[in-house]
Structure formats: C-alpha cells, structure tokens
Amino acid sequence: MNIETRLREELAALDDQGLARRRRRLDSPCSPQARVEGREMLAFASNDYLGLAAHPEIARALADGALTWGAGSGASHLVSGHLRPHDILEERLAAFTGFARVLTFSTGYLANLAVTPTLAPGRDDAIFADRLNHASLIDAVQLSRARHHRYPHNDMAALERLLAASDARTKVIVSDAVFSMDGDLAPLAELLALAERFDAWLVLDDAHGFGVLGPHGEGSLAHYRIPPHPRVILMGTLGKAAGVGGAFVAGSELVMDYLLQKARSYIFTTAQPPAVACALVKSLELIAAGDDRRAHLQALIRQLQEGLAGLPWALLPSETAIQPLIVGDNEAALALSQALWERGLWVAAIRPPTVPAGTARLRISLSAAHSEADVARLVDTLKGLA
Numbered sequence: 001m002n003i004e005t006r007l008r009e010e011l012a013a014l015d016d017q018g019l020a021r022r023r024r025r026l027d028s029p030c031s032p033q034a035r036v037e038g039r040e041m042l043a044f045a046s047n048d049y050l051g052l053a054a055h056p057e058i059a060r061a062l063a064d065g066a067l068t069w070g071a072g073s074g075a076s077h078l079v080s081g082h083l084r085p086h087d088i089l090e091e092r093l094a095a096f097t098g099f100a101r102v103l104t105f106s107t108g109y110l111a112n113l114a115v116t117p118t119l120a121p122g123r124d125d126a127i128f129a130d131r132l133n134h135a136s137l138i139d140a141v142q143l144s145r146a147r148h149h150r151y152p153h154n155d156m157a158a159l160e161r162l163l164a165a166s167d168a169r170t171k172v173i174v175s176d177a178v179f180s181m182d183g184d185l186a187p188l189a190e191l192l193a194l195a196e197r198f199d200a201w202l203v204l205d206d207a208h209g210f211g212v213l214g215p216h217g218e219g220s221l222a223h224y225r226i227p228p229h230p231r232v233i234l235m236g237t238l239g240k241a242a243g244v245g246g247a248f249v250a251g252s253e254l255v256m257d258y259l260l261q262k263a264r265s266y267i268f269t270t271a272q273p274p275a276v277a278c279a280l281v282k283s284l285e286l287i288a289a290g291d292d293r294r295a296h297l298q299a300l301i302r303q304l305q306e307g308l309a310g311l312p313w314a315l316l317p318s319e320t321a322i323q324p325l326i327v328g329d330n331e332a333a334l335a336l337s338q339a340l341w342e343r344g345l346w347v348a349a350i351r352p353p354t355v356p357a358g359t360a361r362l363r364i365s366l367s368a369a370h371s372e373a374d375v376a377r378l379v380d381t382l383k384g385l386a
Helices: 003-016 056-069 077-081 084-097 108-119 135-143 156-165 188-197 253-262 274-288 291-308 330-342 372-385
Strands: 033-036 039-043 101-105 126-130 147-151 171-176 200-205 232-237 247-251 322-328 348-350 360-365
Touching: 039 372, 056 084, 056 274, 084 101, 084 232, 084 247, 084 274, 101 108, 101 253, 108 135, 108 171, 108 200, 108 232, 108 247, 108 253, 126 135, 126 156, 135 171, 135 200, 147 156, 156 171, 156 188, 171 188, 188 200, 247 253, 291 322, 291 372, 322 330, 330 348, 330 360, 330 372
Parallel strands: 126 147, 126 171, 171 200, 200 232
Antiparallel strands: 033 039, 101 247, 232 247, 322 360, 348 360
C-alpha cells in the first residue's frame, strides 16, 4: 500500500463512521442572520456570545489602528514587534481581570501551548488534567515531558487522590473553566483549594467564560467571587465574547516574567497586528458596559431550556451560552443538523473525537445578538422534528 492509498482509506473510513468534517463558506459578517453558501440562515453555530464580532465601533477601531500603526507588527514581541497598542491592551486586560500582569498571544491555542509545558517541562514534574479539557490543553500536556494524570470530569475526590499520591517536583492542575462542548463550569474554589493544599499551580482556560460570566464579564473566577490568586494562571481568548481574535495569559509578575523568558510559543511567534490590539481595547470597553447584553443572553438560555424540555434529545445542564443537545449516534446527529439546515437553521453537529464516543450532539450556541423570536423558531423546529 503506497502512502496516498493509506490516506484515501483513512478518509473513506471517516466518511463511513460519520466523522468526516467540512467547512461552510459565509458570505456575510459573523451574525445570527448569516448568508452561507448562497442561503439565508439563522445561525446558532458561532462563539460570538455577546454579538460583538461585527460591532461597528470595534471595526472602526480596527481600521483606525491599521491606518495609524500599519498592517503587521513585523517581529515577535521580544525582538521589535511589541508596539504601544500591545502594551495598552495588556495593561487594560490586567486591570480588567485583576491580575498583576498579562501577556497577549495571537491565538488561544498558542497561549495554552505556552503555559503548561513551561511550568512542568520535565519527567520530575506532573500534570493533572480534566478528561474533558479542550484539545489545546491536551496538546500542551503532550508537549511536556512531565507525567500526565487525567482525572474524571470535575471529580475532585479523584484529583485529590492523584495529587496525594504524587511525589512530583512541580505539580500543575489544568482545567477548562467553562467546558467548550458541555457548557458546564469547573468547581474553581475546590480546584484552588487543592492547588494550595498540594503546592500546585492551577492553570485555567476561561475561553468560554471571559466576557460572559461574572460582574461586567470579568470571567469565571469573578462568577465564583474568587479574587486573583498567585497560584492561578488564567488564559482567556479574545475571538469569542470579545469578538476579535487573539488571547491572553494573566498571572503574577513572577509567573508572567517566567513565561516571557521561557515559553516557546511566546518567544518564537510574530506578535499579532497592532490594529487587532486597538480593536480589542474598544471591545473591552463594550464588554465592561455590557450587562444588558449578558442579561439578555441569560434570558435566551432560560427560554431555550424551557422550550426544549421533554424532547427525546436531552439538553445537558449548562448555565452558559453553550447548550449541548445530546443525540448519541454520529449519523443521527448529522441527520438532525441537516434537517435543521434544510429549514434554514444552522446548528453544528459535534462528533468524536471532539466529544466522547456515543455522545454526538448538536452544540447550540446562543448569542446576545439573537432575539427571542430566533430562539422560538429553533425550539418550534426541533419540536416538529421530534
């Protein structure tokens, strides 16, 4: 068998298992009212939780930033690519999150790759990770040579046993704050208590909580009324609720300086365009003033949950914009997604390996840009299909 034949057979096997993926091309800006491959669709597929991705003030800040600072940064932050807009954004993010210092990254994936392998690089170290962590956190663990322990989802007793049995030089607990496919929250207070008890770092990925949860959208820690802590390293993405792109890592001065000196995906990556930082400064202002958006989003979540009660597919318990409707079988999930598509509704079907086998689902993603009528249309259509 030659190498091309092997690839063809693997692709065919993905088709047979209902696991093949495809892209859909949008011909309009990110919005619930989307033109997709020539069709007008009502979309429940993006992570634009506050409806800021096409906000005119952010777009204007991006355009003005490009006219003032140019199209690109030209180098990594540590060479010559750290421009004033980057510095301003990091200062604003630190003030917003309450942490001492922030480093910005081009993507959340790069941010996660920077933290865990840098804090726990060797075989004398140990990483303790939730089984449902995002792929970028899983890959970050793989980049480390540390011993890897996975604990059952949100099982603090199991995590405690693993930590107690470990003689590692450095221990790092790694968890999503809001889990991207289930929409539920990690027990952050318990995680922090275990980190303190066992002298461990706590790395939290708040990609889906930042901007959405907590007073003024400060994130999952604020949602639980947990102040910034020197053991906590917080990652947040800026292309979801913030509506633009990039990511940040927040923590103590000590940890941020350590990452700046040693994190490979920070040192060896060109800094994001300064215009993006300009846009994100405006986005932060809108997030901080966005309590009405967050209240509307919570009302839509309640409306959806009440409307879908009693259907043959179960909604997982989630108080966030991520509302997973469990179908189970891969082909059945694809068929339900396609049936919605044919009726003008775009809801993504999520299948393994993104989620565990047997838990294929529709990932209903709500946004403050949706209306009550939008959610009612989705509910009525799913009831009809049931």
